[in-house]
Every structure is written in structure tokens, then in C-alpha cells.
Amino acid sequence: MKRYAWPLFLSVSLILTALFGYGFASAYNDVVNPPKRAVLTPTKEEPVAKGGTYVALGDSLTRGVGASNGNSYAAIVGQELTKDNTVERFQNLAVSGARTEDLLKQLEQKEVLRSLSQAKVISVTIGGNDLFNRGEGVANFDAKKTADTIKSAQTNLEKTFKILRDENPDAVIFYVGLYNPFRASENGEAFDAIVQNWNAESRQLGLEYDIEVIDTFNLVRDVKRDLSSDQFHPNDSTYEQIAKASLLAVNKRF
Known part of the structure; x- marks a missing residue:
């Protein structure tokens, strides 16, 4: 039995030596020529995405004129979106009395464009001051003049939509x-008829630039019931209804 022990021991030793040599050579090769999987493995965690901002643009409807507490539909939407952590903050850049050409001038400002590029949600109200001209367009109605106003304002609205989408493709x-x-x-x-046509044209633009359009036409049926004391701006209840419709449009995108 002993005469077989030495050859067996010698054979096992040779095998172990060969395995050790192969392992050492493989380890050395991994150091000198690391495999691709090691090179492609990330060494740092991905940065945490920021919550973003809800930026509101437009006129007095975004500012909240007519609301007893100053809360426009945008303020209500902003409160809800920050409460449920959809966004981190709300920024209201609206200017009372603004028309479509005023908004376009505002969109030339670098700080405004920077805010828009970093926004997660953006809203716009514009066009009412173009169309109604503080009631003069209604009291002194001129079909041709009104048609020209609509054509110009719709062109400005399309420019606005394009700028917003170019600045922020994902918002x-x-x-x-x-x-x-x-x-x-x-x-x-x-x-x-003019307002309904405006909203229809706006919806077409919205489809082109992936922008949701909230139709408020049916929210104002009775002036005394649905508007504030100035009989032009929404009252608290109507602002809340606009905010509700806006939140439905926003939340379906998240």
C-alpha cells in the first residue's frame, strides 16, 4: 500500500501546483487587462433627480384677481402639487393685464427662460385681454377688427407654445x-361663438406641441353666480373648478 502512496502524493502535488499557477496567471491577466464588465460597472450612484418647479405664466387669471383670498387656479394647483411632492415649489410669473405680445416679450428674458427650462409643470393663461380689450371689443363690436385681433393673437399663442416646448421638451x-x-x-x-372657436384653435395647437388645453367655456354660464364682483374675473368657486380641471390634466401625465 505504501508503495502507491508516494506516486499518488506526487501526482496530487503536481495538479495543485498547476492549478495555483493557472490561478496566479489569471489574476495577473485580470489586473493587466481588466475584463469589460469591470470597466463598465459604475463606481458612483446616480444623482437624485430634483423635484422641479411649477411655473405659471399669463395674465390676471393666473395672478388671482377676483378671488377673495387672492388664490388663483394656479395658486391652488401649486399648493396641491407641492403637498403631494409632485413639485418642490411654485413660481408665479403672471402679469395682470398682459396680452399675447406682452407674454412673448417676457419670454425673451433670460431668467424667465431659465426658470422654464428647469420646470416640471408649466401653465399659461393668455388671450382674454386681446379678445375683450376690457370690454371695448364687445361694446363696440366690429367683426373684421375682431377677426384680425384673433388672427394676430393666435399667431402669438402658437409662438408661445413653440418657445415653451423648445425650452422644455419634458415638462x-x-x-x-x-x-x-x-x-x-x-x-x-x-x-x-368667437370664444368657442378660440378654444378649438387652441386645442389644435395643443396637439401639435403636446400641451394640454383646459376648456373653461362651460364653467361660466351665469355672470352673477360664476364671476367675481367685477363681472370679468372668476370668483373663488370658479377658480377652484379651473384648478380641479387643471389638476386632472396634470396628474394623468405623472
């Missing part, structure tokens, strides 16, 4: 359409 953007605060006036019915 959820929504536009709050128009209602008719002068339904009870002499030319109220004519403006019903």
Missing part, C-alpha cells in the same frame, strides 16, 4: 382656455 404644460364674461351683453352671443 407637463397646460393652457387655460377662455370663457365669455359678456354673455348677457348685446353682443354676447356673437362672442360665444
Whole structure:
């Protein structure tokens, strides 16, 4: 039995030596020529994405004129989006009395563009001051003049949509359409058709630039019930309804 032990021991030793040599050579090769999987393995964690901002643009409807507490639809939307952590903060850049050309000038400002490029949600209200001209466009209704105004304002609206989408391809953007605060006036019915056409054209632009359009036409049926004491801006209840419709449009995108 002993005479077989030495050859067996010698054979095992040779095998172990060969395995050790192979292992050493493989380890050395991994150091000198590391495999691709080691090179491609990330060494740092991915940065945590920021919550982003909800930026509101537009006119007095975004500022909240007519609301007893100053809370426009945008302020209500901003409160809800920050509460559920959809965004971190709310920034209201609206200017009361602004028309479409005023908004375009605002969009030339570097700081405004920077805010928009970093936004997670963007909203716009514009066009009412172009169309109604503080009631003068209704009281002194001129079909041709109104048609020219609409054509110019719609061109400006399209430019606005394009700028917003170019600055931020990923943000959820929504536009709050128009209602008719002068339904009870002499030319109220004519403006019903004009406002509905405006909203329809806006929806077409929205489809082109991936922008949600909130139709507020049916939210203002009774001036005394649905508008504030100035009979032009929404009251608290109507602002809340606009905010509710806006939140539905925003939340379906997240």
C-alpha cells in the first residue's frame, strides 16, 4: 500500500501546483487587462433627480384677481402639487393685464427662460385681454377688427407654445382656455361663438406641441353666480373648478 502512496502524493502535488499557477496567471491577466464588465460597472450612484418647479405664466387669471383670498387656479394647483411632492415649489410669473405680445416679450428674458427650462409643470393663461380689450371689443363690436385681433393673437399663442416646448421638451404644460364674461351683453352671443372657436384653435395647437388645453367655456354660464364682483374675473368657486380641471390634466401625465 505504501508503495502507491508516494506516486499518488506526487501526482496530487503536481495538479495543485498547476492549478495555483493557472490561478496566479489569471489574476495577473485580470489586473493587466481588466475584463469589460469591470470597466463598465459604475463606481458612483446616480444623482437624485430634483423635484422641479411649477411655473405659471399669463395674465390676471393666473395672478388671482377676483378671488377673495387672492388664490388663483394656479395658486391652488401649486399648493396641491407641492403637498403631494409632485413639485418642490411654485413660481408665479403672471402679469395682470398682459396680452399675447406682452407674454412673448417676457419670454425673451433670460431668467424667465431659465426658470422654464428647469420646470416640471408649466401653465399659461393668455388671450382674454386681446379678445375683450376690457370690454371695448364687445361694446363696440366690429367683426373684421375682431377677426384680425384673433388672427394676430393666435399667431402669438402658437409662438408661445413653440418657445415653451423648445425650452422644455419634458415638462407637463397646460393652457387655460377662455370663457365669455359678456354673455348677457348685446353682443354676447356673437362672442360665444368667437370664444368657442378660440378654444378649438387652441386645442389644435395643443396637439401639435403636446400641451394640454383646459376648456373653461362651460364653467361660466351665469355672470352673477360664476364671476367675481367685477363681472370679468372668476370668483373663488370658479377658480377652484379651473384648478380641479387643471389638476386632472396634470396628474394623468405623472
